[in-house]
Amino acid sequence: MNPLNIVILAAGKGTRMYSENPKVLHALAGKPLVQHVLDCAIALQPQQVCVVYGHGGEAVPKAMQQYPAKFVIQEPQLGTGHAVQQAIPHLADAGQTLVLYGDVPLIQHSTLHQMQQAGDGLVLLTVDLDNPAGYGRIVRNEQGDVLSIVEEKDASPEQREIREVNTGILLAPTGKLREWLANLQNDNAQGEYYLTDIVAMAVRQGIAVHTVQPAHEWEIHGVNSKAQLAVLERAWQQVEASRLLAHGVTLADAARIDVRGKLSCGRDVEIDVGCIFEGEVRLGNNVQVGAYSIVRNASIADGTLIAPYSLIDSSKVGANCHIGPYARLRPGTKLHDGVHIGNFVEVKNSEIAANSKANHLSYIGDSTIGSRVNIGAGTITCNYDGANKYRTVIEDDVFIGSDTQLVAPVRVGKGATIGAGSTITKDVPQGELALSRSRQTTINGWKRPTKQIGEKK
Secondary structure, eight states: OOOEEEEEEEOOOOGGGOOSSOGGGSEETTEEHHHHHHHHHHHTOOSEEEEEEOTTTTHHHHHTTTSOOEEEEOOSOOOHHHHHHHHGGGSOSSSEEEEEETTOTTOOHHHHHHHHTSOSSEEEEEEEOSSOTTSOEEEEOTTOOEEEEEOGGGOOTTGGGOOEEEEEEEEEEHHHHHHHHHTOOOOSTTOSOOGGGHHHHHHHTTOOEEEEOOSSGGGGOOOOSHHHHHHHHHHHHHHHHHHHHHTTOEESOTTSEEEEEEEEEOTTOEEOTTEEEEEEEEEOTTOEEOTTOEEESOEEOTTOEEOTTOEEESOEEOTTOEEOSSOEEOTTOEEOTTOEEEETOEEESOEEOTTOEEEESOEEESEEEOTTOEEOTTOEEEOBOSSOBOOEEEOTTOEEOSSOEEESSEEEOTTOEEOTTOEEOSOBOTTOEEOOOOOOOOOTTOOOOOOOTTOOO
């Protein structure tokens, strides 16, 4: 296969987005539009990727700096042909050049691969639309050969009736593309240099012009407004939902799930309404995710139940755990098998061993907790002194009574018991009972204060 260059046009201002951010940096399915295109481009293993940017200054190169791409500014912006001209000096003549668009995020690798297989010459990605308004039309002769592309503003009434339209995505021999771009003129209604004018040049030179159509219309939809972005978001989420259903996942409502990254599921997974999955998430067999839960960059092992309104972020959860409702697992959390984290419990940067429980209203931060530990309601680890973080260690089989404060650094020995309402500032020996509270006292004759007449509430 010929060496491949890829040019991604990402210079548009996006006036209808009503935003100070470059259009291509607005997110779809959890990542910027242009990042979707870059990911697809890199998958083709090109020898060079060149991103042409403009509006927003250095925001686009800065946001995409992790990619092995050349970033070239287009200033001023004089049309798509002018944009590709900015990239041409950075491309070798050998091989082919594929032109993509930073605001057409859902183009698929399979479609681009099909274009590479279409034959020598110029390859256009086209699509038949019921409503072709706004698109350049593909003009063919009686034999069906492509003659040219005419932009809508320059089209005759008869040409505007054509339903086959240009998507803008094309593949051309790099040497020829360089030649054609040098001969572009801007004598059109917009006063711009149209990339599409190279089609007529190819025809005049007797170079074959092939067309390929995508498997899905949503692949070629661009984003020029927040409304279009919302429509495309829903279209993509429906694709993701269909993929999950095809792999046996039970969705309570396929229209109410958001996958903003990569979600992989085992067998017999059940996902309730309103759930959001971000980054890379792996759900094991028989996992249940309750309504309106958010799972981000996490792995959940077999048989675990996530009750509604739980947030799991950058954590690893073992098998047969019970999380929530209203639980929060923050980054660095690791739960072993059979752990229970209940309502309004927050865990951060902590490891909890098998079959331990914190079922109510607790905070566990920077802690190492052993097996079969019971954390009473209202217990907190005091891990921060205002400047530094310290660690709490709770060994196996410890029972911690309700409303206990563990002031780190502190260690509670195996099998120890801490009485309710205690503030623990020193290590507790193995198997011992620790208490830290005053003796209960009754004050005879004490009366509760009463509100004075005229006192503000």
